[in-house]
Amino acid sequence: xxxxxxxxxxxxxxxxxxxxxxxxxxxxxxxxxxxxxxxxxxxxxxxxxxxxxxxxxxxxxxxxxxxxxxxxxxxxxxxxxxxxxxxxxxxxxxxxxxxxxxxxxxxxxxxxxxxxxxxxxxxxxxxxxxxxxxxxxxxxxxxxxxxxxxxxxxxxxxxxxxxxxxxxxxxxxxxxxxxxxxxxxxxxxxxxxxxxxxxxxxxxxxxxxxxxxxxxxxxxxxxxxxxxxxxxxxxxxxxxxxxxxxxx
Amino acid sequence: xxxxxxxxxxxxxxxxxxxxxxxxxxxxxxxxxxxxxxxxxxxxxxxxxxxxxxxxxxxxxxxxxxxxxxxxxxxxxxxxxxxxxxxxxxxxxxxxxxxxxxxxxxxxxxxxxxxxxxxxxxxxxxxxxxxxxxxxxxxxxxxxxxxxxxxxxxxxxxxxxxxxxxxxxxxxxxxxxxxxxxxxxxxxxxxxxxxxxxxxxxxxxxxxxxxxxxxxxxxxxxxxxxxxxxxxxxxxxxxxxxxxxxxxxxxxxxxxxxxxxxxxxxxxxxxxxxxxxxxxxxxxxxxxxxxxxxxxxxxxxxxxxxxxxxx
Numbered sequence: 001x002x003x004x005x006x007x008x009x010x011x012x013x014x015x016x017x018x019x020x021x022x023x024x025x026x027x028x029x030x031x032x033x034x035x036x037x038x039x040x041x042x043x044x045x046x047x048x049x050x051x052x053x054x055x056x057x058x059x060x061x062x063x064x065x066x067x068x069x070x071x072x073x074x075x076x077x078x079x080x081x082x083x084x085x086x087x088x089x090x091x092x093x094x095x096x097x098x099x100x101x102x103x104x105x106x107x108x109x110x111x112x113x114x115x116x117x118x119x120x121x122x123x124x125x126x127x128x129x130x131x132x133x134x135x136x137x138x139x140x141x142x143x144x145x146x147x148x149x150x151x152x153x154x155x156x157x158x159x160x161x162x163x164x165x166x167x168x169x170x171x172x173x174x175x176x177x178x179x180x181x182x183x184x185x186x187x188x189x190x191x192x193x194x195x196x197x198x199x200x201x202x203x204x205x206x207x208x209x210x211x212x213x214x215x216x217x218x219x220x221x222x223x224x225x226x227x228x229x230x231x232x233x234x235x236x237x238x239x240x241x242x243x244x245x246x247x248x
Numbered sequence: 249x250x251x252x253x254x255x256x257x258x259x260x261x262x263x264x265x266x267x268x269x270x271x272x273x274x275x276x277x278x279x280x281x282x283x284x285x286x287x288x289x290x291x292x293x294x295x296x297x298x299x300x301x302x303x304x305x306x307x308x309x310x311x312x313x314x315x316x317x318x319x320x321x322x323x324x325x326x327x328x329x330x331x332x333x334x335x336x337x338x339x340x341x342x343x344x345x346x347x348x349x350x351x352x353x354x355x356x357x358x359x360x361x362x363x364x365x366x367x368x369x370x371x372x373x374x375x376x377x378x379x380x381x382x383x384x385x386x387x388x389x390x391x392x393x394x395x396x397x398x399x400x401x402x403x404x405x406x407x408x409x410x411x412x413x414x415x416x417x418x419x420x421x422x423x424x425x426x427x428x429x430x431x432x433x434x435x436x437x438x439x440x441x442x443x444x445x446x447x448x449x450x451x452x453x454x455x456x457x458x459x460x461x462x463x464x465x466x467x468x469x470x471x472x473x474x475x476x477x478x479x480x481x482x483x484x485x486x487x488x489x490x491x492x493x494x495x496x497x498x499x500x501x502x503x504x505x506x507x508x509x510x511x512x513x514x515x516x517x518x519x520x521x522x523x524x525x526x527x528x529x530x531x532x533x534x535x536x537x538x539x540x541x542x543x544x545x546x547x548x549x550x551x552x553x554x555x556x557x558x559x
Contacts, residue, residue: 058537078540087541094538097498098470099556107552108542153542 001194002032002055002161007064009050009217024050026217028064032161032210037187038196039205041232042214048198049091051214052165055196056088057081069160085160091169091198093150096137101149104137108153121152124185126178143170151182162186164197168204176201183207205229258325258354259286265384266350267321277319278305280333282326294318294345304334304366307347311340311372319348322365327357327391332364341372341404350382353393353419362394369400371407371434379411385418392420399426405460406433413440415450416558423451432460432489440469441558444477444505454483458491458520467495472554473505484512487520497526500557502550 009025025047032038040048053059055066057078066074073081082088096104105118119129125148135141137149147170154162167183168176180203186195187207197204205211211228213221221228259281276294279287290296293313297306307318320335339345355361371377385393401409415422428436436456444450456465465485473479485493497509511524531553539549 056541058541078537079543079545082541082543090534090538094532094534096535096553097557098559099552103552103556104542107539107544110543157542 001034001069002196003067004028004030004051004055005065005067007051007054007061007066009047009054009059010062024217025054025061028214028217028219030212030219030222032194032196034192034194035190036194036209037190037207038194038210038212039208040196040198040212040214041200041205042220046214047217048214049165052088052163052196052198055081055161055163056086058088082157082159087154087157087159087162089150089154089162089164089167091165093146094137095139095141095146099137100133101135101137102133104149104153105156108156110157113156118156121156122149124155125149125152125182126175127152144172144175147171148175148179148182151179155186158193160193162193162195164195164199166198166200168199168201180204180207202233205232259323262323262325262352262354262384262386263321265386266323266352266382267319267348275317275319276307278307280320280322282324283329283331291316293343296320299334303332304336307335307337309337309339309343309345311342313340313343313345315344317346317348321349322351322363324351324353324355324361324363327355327361327389328359330360330362332366334366334368337367337369339369339371339375339377339407342374343372344376346378346380348380350380350384351395351397352384352386353395354387355385355391355393356387356389358390360392360394362392362396364396364398366398367400369402369409371401371403371409373404374406375404376408377410379409381411381413383415383419383422385420387418393418394421395419396423397425399424401426401428401436403428403430403434403436403463405431407431408435408437410437411439413438414442416441416443417445419450420446420448421450422448423453425453425455427455427457428465429457429459430463430465430491433462434460435463436465436467438465438467438469440467440471442469442471442479442481443474443554443558444472444479445474447476449478449480451480452482453480454495455486456484456493457486457488458493459488461490461519463489463491465491465493467493469495469497470499470557471497471507472500472502472558473507474502476504478506478508480508480510482510482512483524484514485522485524486514486516487522488516490517490519491521493520493522495524497528499528500554501528501530 007028010021012019013022122129208225276291277289278296293310295308351363353361481497483495495511499507509526511526513522536549
């Protein structure tokens, strides 16, 4: 379904000695097959979010090609990639003054969903629909509520590929339990589609088909859950995951 | 009661834009078209009387009138027409009414068309008023469409007034001045929505005087300045008693638009609690990107963000 060929991404970084190129991703090649649930993990600053943004078209790679269903989409912008069948849930969801939850879900679905249908997506992410459907997607919503609404917009799109950037970030432990069940349900329903999640959470790693470990801009490991997960427990990235959890 | 006169298609369209009127409204109404009264209806509780000097109308609402509405839209479809109209509203004690005003100008000609409507409200004790005012311009002539509404609101004890002021499209130049004074326990809520484009300019000036203990005002303006348009938002609340006041100017600036926001507060009593907020900025890039990830183009995303903001 998705193939990354030799993707690199550099940014210019200002230093005391002037501007220098900093490498964020280096020669990443990977394939995501149909009907798989892939988790990308690894230490913070390893390039995970950048990789997700490159797939969604928000960042352009410095080098390399991206193929989606065999078609080269490297030069496509965000809109065209969304239309081609890629969805992206932001790590920090965006707020909008005046736009209601219902509006956002309708925009995501690309059609004038009935309120009842839109509510269905909210129910799936564990929000009581009648309390939220007419709320504005603004600062009055908590981080956890926004994250769920963000996930609901991706569900409403139901595209070939859904990419979630750290869905657990900013969510309290109580909400996190519910979130896991949302992803478990999505995992069970994969059909002609694939899910890619950036996560540090063991519970999410446990429902993966495949795990890719990104470290320092390179792929440190790539394999099935059975192959990769045992190597992560107790390692630096797992410690990092625990730290993230205790920080919350 | 007057019979409804001929109203042309353009005027019908304008009426729809400014007053959501598809046909003759229920309740009391006075429709003014091209400088003349086109239709009027009064009810047992609401009387509409032309001023003797012909400069406008008096709307008299009897005390205790509940759940009734008054529509007083004005439409201009003739190029070069200039008029100043004075409408005075006397809202009786304990009444609860909706007043819908609005002005639509269609100017296809080369001369300027101008409507200056001065509305004065005398809101009686314990009365509750919802006031909706929409302004709209259309037509592709070189003549300008000018609207200069003046609004005066005098609120008696424990009265409530909720004002919705909307000007979204097509008015070349506007200077809107709103002055309010509130007695004890009176409550004023204003929601203004303003969008300017092309080379339009708009001045919106509010002066709210909280004179009685327990009075309160919440004046919120959301505006968008596109192209080369200019806006000045000048919102002043004076606290002269144990009162609470809040103003908020929240603006989006695009293209080469310019906005000057001047929120101001004046406290003349130690018991006055006054707050102002003002923010001007372009549409956040991440908002556009989020909507693009849902499949909207950049232009569609901008449109949605503005529509939501001005909703």
